[in-house]
Amino acid sequence: xxxxxxxxxxxxxxxxxxxxxxxxxxxxxxxxxxxxxxxxxxxxxxxxxxxxxxxxxxxxxxxxxxxxxxxxxxxxxxxxxxxxxxxxxxxxxxxxxxxxxxxxxxxxxxxxxxxxxxxxxxxxxxxxxxxxxxxxx
Amino acid sequence: xxxxxxxxxxxxxxxxxxxxxxxxxxxxxxxxxxxxxxxxxxxxxxxxxxxxxxxxxxxxxxxxxxxxxxxxxxxxxxxxxxxxxxxxxxxxxxxxxxxxxxxxxxxxxxxxxxxxxxxxxxxxxxxxxxxxxxxxx
Amino acid sequence: xxxxxxxxxxxxxxxxxxxxxxxxxxxxxxxxxxxxxxxxxxxxxxxxxxxxxxxxxxxxxxxxxxxxxxxxxxxxxxxxxxxxxxxxxxxxxxxxxxxxxxxxxxxxxxxxxxxxxxxxxxxxxxxxxxxxxxxxx
Numbered sequence: 532x533x534x535x536x537x538x539x540x541x542x543x544x545x546x547x548x549x550x551x552x553x554x555x556x557x558x559x560x561x562x563x564x565x566x567x568x569x570x571x572x573x574x575x576x577x578x579x580x581x582x583x584x585x586x587x588x589x590x591x592x593x594x595x596x597x598x599x600x601x602x603x604x605x606x607x608x609x610x611x612x613x614x615x616x617x618x619x620x621x622x623x624x625x626x627x628x629x630x631x632x633x634x635x636x637x638x639x640x641x642x643x644x645x646x647x648x649x650x651x652x653x654x655x656x657x658x659x660x661x662x663x664x665x666x667x668x
Numbered sequence: 669x670x671x672x673x674x675x676x677x678x679x680x681x682x683x684x685x686x687x688x689x690x691x692x693x694x695x696x697x698x699x700x701x702x703x704x705x706x707x708x709x710x711x712x713x714x715x716x717x718x719x720x721x722x723x724x725x726x727x728x729x730x731x732x733x734x735x736x737x738x739x740x741x742x743x744x745x746x747x748x749x750x751x752x753x754x755x756x757x758x759x760x761x762x763x764x765x766x767x768x769x770x771x772x773x774x775x776x777x778x779x780x781x782x783x784x785x786x787x788x789x790x791x792x793x794x795x796x797x798x799x800x801x802x803x804x805x
Numbered sequence: 806x807x808x809x810x811x812x813x814x815x816x817x818x819x820x821x822x823x824x825x826x827x828x829x830x831x832x833x834x835x836x837x838x839x840x841x842x843x844x845x846x847x848x849x850x851x852x853x854x855x856x857x858x859x860x861x862x863x864x865x866x867x868x869x870x871x872x873x874x875x876x877x878x879x880x881x882x883x884x885x886x887x888x889x890x891x892x893x894x895x896x897x898x899x900x901x902x903x904x905x906x907x908x909x910x911x912x913x914x915x916x917x918x919x920x921x922x923x924x925x926x927x928x929x930x931x932x933x934x935x936x937x938x939x940x941x942x
Contacts, residue, residue, distance in 0.1 A: 534841060534843075534941055536914075540891065556770070569671075571845070573904075573914075574919075575914055575919070576916035582762075582765065584757060584760075585714045587750065589746035592746035601875060602733060608864075608870075610859075610864035612863065617935040620868075623858075627762075627904065628906075628921075629904045630710075630767065630848065631708050633673050633799035633800065634801075638729065640710060640712055644713075645712070645765070647765075662909070662914035664843040664907045666671070666843060678828050705810070706938040721894060721898040723849060725881075725883075728884040729883050730883055730894070730895055731894075731898055757881070762899070766903055767902055768845050768847060769936070777852055778849065782851040796938060803940060
């Protein structure tokens with residue numbers, strides 16, 4: 532049984548920049564030499580979130596739109612007095628900080644049109660970091 | 669330490685069909701002979717999601733209603749030009765693709781009225797597949 | 806490779822009481838002596854949820870407000886005929902029952918302003934229980 536921890540790091544644009552993690556994750560799984568097990572990811576930071584979506588520009592725009600409609604920016608939030616990013620935190624907490632996927636035959640168990648994504652909800656460009664744990668044999 | 673990966677497969681009706689996974693998962697846990705550890709599940713496919721809810725017909729209907737209200741079908745989404753299922757993707761990405769539960773004394777650590785569920789958000793009946801990893805001793 | 810399962814237990818006030826789990830979790834990680842691995846948490850019960858948020862009173866109030874706006878209490882839900890807590894279940898299922906974080910160098914991989922939290926969505930004060938699994942070396 533092996534266990535590896537690693538990071539994914541990249542630059543983001545802020546205000547719902549959606550980063551495809553599929554190929555980065557597949558590389559980490561390959562590097563780990565785990566053929567059967569689990570990969571678990573968590574965001575480091577409270578203005579980012581993890582989920583899965585089809586990485587198609589139309590539906591990514593639709594996801595941005597629905598997040599803006601459900602949690603509008605600048606809607607008289609208390610936290611905006613401290614830092615004008617209450618909407619970033621709220622959207623992140625709704626989507627959630629962590630996701631996990633099975634590894635079988637050395638492959639992430641994903642659908643053809645299903646991509647694990649990092650959703651950057653911050654208000655400005657940032658350098659972001661995701662923590663990855665791979666457990667298996 | 670043991671690690672098992674397996675699938676749950678079943679037919680779904682589409683448009684928010686909610687499948688109770690409790691008994692299927694309990695069987696996998698029993699079969700794994702893991703008495704202390706973790707079970708982690710992920711959807712395979714981008715129009716399904718995993719969460720937990722009381723499996724009572726009233727609250728299941730309420731959950732369908734709230735998903736329809738928060739992310740209405742056919743609300744002029746960009747992805748609907750490609751495939752008329754933008755609402756399916758958006759609801760799936762909001763709920764999330766993965767859940768996990770502790771195993772202790774050979775039992776899933778769930779509340780009495782808490783059922784892990786697969787939420788089929790697709791627009792048509794489908795054969796669906798969930799990936800399950802069990803790690804423990 | 807080690808595996809530990811444990812519980813976090815505490816009293817909650819109900820109607821969106823948000824409990825900071827960071828210090829309780831850090832203690833469990835320290836006690837486990839795992840320096841590299843995974844900690845995974847799930848709620849026991851269907852009217853609570855787990856996510857991460859900055860533990861700042863303003864944004865916590867904003868999160869309470871947005872949950873009340875997205876899933877209003879007493880909006881003629883079917884489940885309210887049985888028990889007047891449909892909104893509790895719906896909010897819990899949207900946020901989700903489980904989260905997980907990497908452990909590296911004996912530390913939870915969290916951002917400075919990122920706290921794992923239990924969100925009590927029940928309508929009354931309760932004694933609550935969270936299940937925690939720590940896997941690693």
